[in-house]
Amino acid sequence: MRGHISPLNFVAVSPEGKCYCSGDEDWYVRVYLFDRPCFDFKYEVEKERANQLSL
Secondary structure: OOOOOOOEEEEEEOOOOOEEEEEEOOOEEEEEEOOOOOEEEEEEOOHHHHHHOOO
């Protein structure tokens, strides 16, 4: 997946199907829009909250 260097931990798709996000082992979450070639947002999350993400 574009933008990640570390292995992915999760991928989630929004309920309306307009975007998706992915998180990696470096604790970065990236948000992508399906109609764009690159990620739109990059967040660094706390390790304890990394598996609590929802769209």
